[in-house]
Amino acid sequence: MDGSGLPETRSTCPYCGVGCGVLLRPDGAGGLSVRGDPDHPANRGRLCSKGSALAETVGLGHRLTAPLVNGTETPWDDALQLVADRFRATIDEHGPDAAAFYVSGQLLTEDYYVANKLMKGFIGSANIDTNSRLCMASTVAGHRRAFGTDTVPGTYEDLEEADLVVLVGSNLAWCHPVLYQRLLAARQARGTKIVVIDPRRTATCDEADLHLALAPGSDVALFNRLFSAIHDSGAVDSAYLTHTEGFVPTLEAASTTDASVTGLTEAEIEAFTRLWIGTEKVVTVFSQGVNQSSSGSDKVNAILNCHLATGRIGKPGMGPFSVTGQPNAMGGREVGGLANMLACHLDLENADHRTAVRDFWQAPTAPDRPGLKAVDMFRAVGEGRIKALWIIHTNPAVTMPDADAVRAAIRGCDFVVVSDVTGQTDTARLAHVLLPATAWAEKEGTVTNSDRTISRQRAVLPAPGHSRPDWAMLAEVGRRMGWTAAFDYESPAEIFREYAALSGIAGQFGRDFDISGLGGLDDDAYATLAPTRWPVSATREGGRFFADGQFYHPDGKARMLPVTHRAPAARTGPRYPFRLNTGRLRDQWHTMTRTALSARLSAHLAEPFLDIHPEDAARLGLSAADLVKVTSPTGSAILRARITDAQRPGDVFAPMHWTGETAPSARIDTLVAAVTDPVSGQPESKAAVAAVTRFDAAWYGFAVSAAPMSPDADYWALARTTTGYRMELAGRAPVDNWETAARQLFQASEAEAMTVIDTARGTARVALFDQGRLIGALFVAPEPVAVMRDYLTQLPGTADTAVLSGRPPADRPDPGPTLCACFNVGVNTIVQAVEGEGLATVEAVGAALQAGTNCGSCRPEIAALLTRIRQREAAE
Structure with a gap:
């Protein structure tokens, strides 16, 4: 202690x-x-x-601590009564489908369960969907088509028992770093080979034996070619094939696929197929690069087809493996958080399943058709068909495709409720009623991870102000709408027991999801519940699925599906010649409502950017650090150019984390069209089309401050630092008086100013002090500002009057941009250690500085830095 x-x-x-x-x-x-x-x-x-x-x-500075109704603090009783009354009035006047919930993988399973029960069992609509629709819906569809239910066959241990791991559309090193470290440990111990299939060369490629930089959206063609090769080489498992249907038409479809659409050479394709076929213990891991596609479900089934044809599924070190994006994406799938599913993997369109769930809940109704999936839901909001909307722990005004249209739809909705831990999000600012929720470390419940392991989240911090758990808000609204007995919950343990009991009914229907063995947990046993992999029933506990060839279609067989390559929905052309990929960064999460609070995490990549190939940059006249304007048929964004050969020519990449709160011009999903997979409803977030031009700014700026800034600029990006904030700025219009502009930016009209202004050259440096302490400093130039940013971020609050030099004194080293966020180690620190101590390997850097020794996701960057140093030394 x-x-x-x-x-x-x-x-x-x-x-x-x-x-x-x-x-x-x-x-x-x-x-x-x-x-x-x-x-x-x-x-x-x-x-x-x-x-x-x-x-x-953690902390309270950003927290919402009391209900707000139209911006006014309101007692819980009044706020929840308003929510109940408005939803009831909407249903009475317009029917249950005029109401909708949009929820999140940030919810705990118990919260999810109550929301699903309230909407599907008592309001009587299936209009509840989740941001997991943007994440894993294509996997759900692929699993259900192949297996008869949404079952993840394998476990994490398979990564360590495989001889080959194929990563498809997964930057595992940055998006699931701990799994990547487990994989690298297995590689070290037993020589596991790694193949990465991704249009980009990501950090994950650093340890790969083979990187296939295929054309965006061409995964089906590659795996169809693998399927044909499996047949041609005699690798089909004939005995296992008796547990499947559809082999012949699947082979016909695969055999007619033109693999040249992948853009890979024949030698690359053959190397992959030989390695896959020749390695029995193979795991194929897939993630958003597969799912976020207008053909995502077909991509999933193309992968599953290959494992079914070879019988490489459900055995140690073998199988297809979907890794989920959110902490409880799996829990949401299990509890029926998707608009087209019932709880416990029961089928919404199966009358017997609906009756069983309705009777178990003693509910007045159950919808007999799927509700609106996320994209269609917000389209219905915009068209006025949905008139009462409750959004819980997610930020669709930023994260949905065609985000400007979604923001406008939410703004125009008759009644919008938002439950969140903060009111400082793009979506929360549109709410009529804003409800303060408890956050991680303040709430109790369970989550399910990617390999079906149920774990407890536990509260160790007090709930701030008047915040409440999500399940409690939802249950209270249910009671106030007249369903007192159904929502008379007193604890998440009580909800979990009910959920586990319902899963027992699913088990009786022969479903895979059955945790009825946990239904008898008393409060103490729930409190101490250890991580447990489902199923947990009288007949089965944990383990893998499908090695025995028993599936969940009525005949007990799996289905192979004939699938064909379909190019991304949007087509490139003269107006929009680039293919835009979007994704995550190593140190940020979703829209940064949590990670942006950490100065350490914000230091690695502090502003939004666009990765572009050098050939494309040269053709467009772009230089490193230029700002670019990116436009698509649905919107535009301003981003910092990063010129890198990790991109294919003609492809560009941008991260998806920035919002109206942190960089209003960089909300990247404004560029993504609302095109979806016809089966899963998942948007195509990896293959938008775009045009790129240089953003011709009249001036560029960089600022540091002790307090939040108030910018007036065409482009700005804000990030937290250890002493306050940093900001990049740029504008098209000239500024007449930079001292006045700095006072406005720092909201310091009476502060003492130090200035160095050269009007002829268009440069300005302004520092403002209060009682000798630096409030903020602004640096302006007609080109991207050249100052030592990481040094300057340390100065707010100090008495350093040399700030306007923009560089540290000789006796104060500059650590440089953060490379290792775990241990806050900068690039300059590593360079100095390499040159001064003769460090030659990533391991040596780790031993000297700790960099790369925790999660390891910065190791590829350290390796690249070492290579650059060696190349520079060789050239000298």
């Missing part, structure tokens, strides 16, 4: 679908310490940079 005298509590990380265990120790003053749980089966003590920085993201 530390000085607080408080013990550690086991909980689960709130970020990705790896579901890492954490040990939390509150300090008694609202803060806590966080370390990896060495006993949790998902991570065995490891954490990524985001998990390692969790303690830096």
Whole structure:
């Protein structure tokens, strides 16, 4: 124990679908310490940079602590009565389908269960969907088509038992770093080979034996070619084939596929097919690069077809493996959080299943058709067909495709409720009613990770102000709408027991999801529940699925599906010649409502950017650090150019994290069309079309401050620092008086100013002080500002009057941009150690500086830095 005298509590990380265990120790003053749980089966003590920085993201400065109605603080009783009355009036006047819930993988399973029960069982509509629709819906569709239910066949241990791991559309090193470290450990121990299939050369490619930089959207063609090769080489498992249907038409479709659409050479394709076929213990991991596509479901089934044809499924070290994006994306799928599913993997369109669920809930009704999936839901909001909308723990005004249209739809909706931990999101600012929710480390419940392991999240911090758990809000609204008995819950343990009991009914229908063995947990047993992989029933516990050839279609057989290549829906052309890919960064999460609170996480890549190939940059006249305007048929964005040969010519990449709160001109999903997979309803977020031009700014700026800034600029991007904030700025219109502009930016009209202004050259440097302490400093030039940014971020609040030099004094080293976020190690620090101590390997850098020794996701960048240093030394 530390000085607080408080013990550690086991909980689960709130970020990705790896579901890492954490040990939390509150300090008694609202803060806590966080370390990896060495006993949790998902991570065995490891954490990524985001998990390692969790303690830096708690606190009350950003929190919503009381209900707001039209911006006015309102008692809970009045706020919830208003929500109940408005939903009831909407249903009475317009029918149940005029109401909708849009929920999130940030919800705990117990919250999800109550929301699903309220909407589908009592309001009587299936209009509840989740941001997991943007993440894993194509996998759900592919699983259901092939297996008869949404079953993940394997476990994380398969990554360590495989001889070959194929990563398809997955930057595992950055998006699931702990799994990547488990994979690298297996490679070190047993020589596991790694293939990466991705249009981009990502950090994951650093350790790959083969990187296939295929054309965006061409995965079906590649796996159809693999399927044909499986047949031609005699690798089909004839015995296992008796447990499947559809082999012949699937082979016919595969055999007619033209693999040249992949853009790969014949030698690359043959190398891949030989390696896959010749390695029995193969795991194919797939993620958003597969799912986020107008043909995502077909991509999933093309992968599943290959594993079914070879019988390489459900056995140690073999099988297809979908890795989820959110901490409880799986829990949402299990509980029926998608508009086309019932709870516990029961089928919404199966009358017997509907009756069973309705009777179990003693509900007045159950919808007999799927509700609106996310894209269609917000389209219906915009058209006025949905008139009452409750959004929970997600930010669709930023994250949905065609985000400007979605923002306008929410703004125009008759009644919008938002439950969140903060009111400082693009979506929360559109709410009529804003409800304060408890956050991670304040709430109790369960989550399910990517390999079906159910883990507890536990509360160790007090709920701030008047915030409440989501299940409690939803249940209270249910009671106020007249369904008192159905929503008379007193704890998440009680909800979990009901959910587990319902899963027993699903088990009786022969469904895969059955945790009825946990239905008898009393409150104490629930409180101490250890990580548990489902199913948990009288007949089965945990393990893998499908090695025995038993599936969940009525005849017990799997289905192979004939699928054909379909190019991305949007076509490039003279007006929009680029293919735009979007995705995540190593150290940020979704729209940064949590990770942006950590200065350490914000230091790695502090502003939005566009990766573009050098050939394309040269053709457009772009230089490194230029700003570019990116336009598509649905919107535009301004981003910083990063010129890199990690991109294919003609392809560009931009991260999806920035919002109206952090960089209004960089909301990247404004560029993504609302095109979806016809089966899954998942948007195509990896293959928008775009045009790129240089953003001709009249001036560029960089600023640091002790407090939030108030910019007036065409482009700005804000990030947290250890002393306050940093900001990049640019504008088209000239500014007459930079001292006046700086006072406005820092909201410091009376501060003492130091200035160096050269009107002829168009440069300005302004520092403002209050009682000798630096409030903020602004640096302006007619080109991207050349100052030592990471040094300057340390100065707000100090008495450093040399700030306008823009560089550190000789006796004060500049660590440079953060490369290792886990240990806050800068590029310059590594370079100095390499040159001064003769460090030659990534391992040597880690031994000297710790960089790369925690989650390891910065190791590729360290390796690239070492290569650049060696190349520079060789040229000297």
